[in-house]
Amino acid sequence: NRSFKDYDDILDACTSAWKHFIADVERVMSLCSRDWIKLT
Numbered sequence: 001n002r003s004f005k006d007y008d009d010i011l012d013a014c015t016s017a018w019k020h021f022i023a024d025v026e027r028v029m030s031l032c033s034r035d036w037i038k039l040t
Contacts, residue, residue: 004010022028 002013004013
């Protein structure tokens with residue numbers, strides 16, 4: 001678990017986590033794509 005100093009600390013942690021997540025394109029694609037949907 002983690003405690004946060006203030007709102008900005010929470011925002012920094014969320015921003016860091018989001019940037020880490022979107023940096024892995026294959027992970028995003030695997031979580032957001034489905035075999036039955038064909039997007040163009």
